[in-house]
Amino acid sequence: MKDLNIPGTQSTPAITADPARGLLTMRGDSYPENSFELFGPVIEWVESYLLGASAPLNLELELLYMNTSSIKSMMDIFDVLESAHGKGRQVGVTWFYDMRNERVGELAEEFKEDCTFPFSVIGRQ
Template structure:
């Protein structure tokens, strides 16, 4: 399976998904014109990856801003990982946030409340 890499822009995050390590990195700001179109390759790649008998998957997030539709897309990604975790696939989230940004911490905590997989919130 090939890696998935989408370069960051001023309004969309870096997506870096390496099947060898099982790490999906999403970093930057996320307010693309059409979030669902932007995240479609991520959903497709993740679905295919989760069908493989591979090891653990780590979602490493470092998003400083998400618009409403990006939040919905992130919920969809988290739901996919949560379902995989519930089915026995090792999966976890490492959510990195700016310690100066209380809203970012609140958002991470809200996401953590919605899933059962291990979810670590890390200040930077």
């Protein structure tokens, strides 16, 4: 299983995957011109990890802003996690957000409502 390391830019989050720890992280703003180009390799990595490893997979998010196409891509990732969870895989999401940014907290809570796997939304000062 290969690592995934996509450096962040002004309009895209830093995305890192550590298969040895079963951890995928995304931090920053997400409003790329082409979200499929950004998130396609991430979705492929998640699918490969879940097929090739039996260890849990945890997704840590600290996203400050997401445009509509990024939200759609995140839904696709959560769908993959939901499917794996339905097959007995241990998966989970922890979404950290700045408590001054209520919209991101509300968005995370909306995602959480649609997921049956462990999903934590944690506000920070």
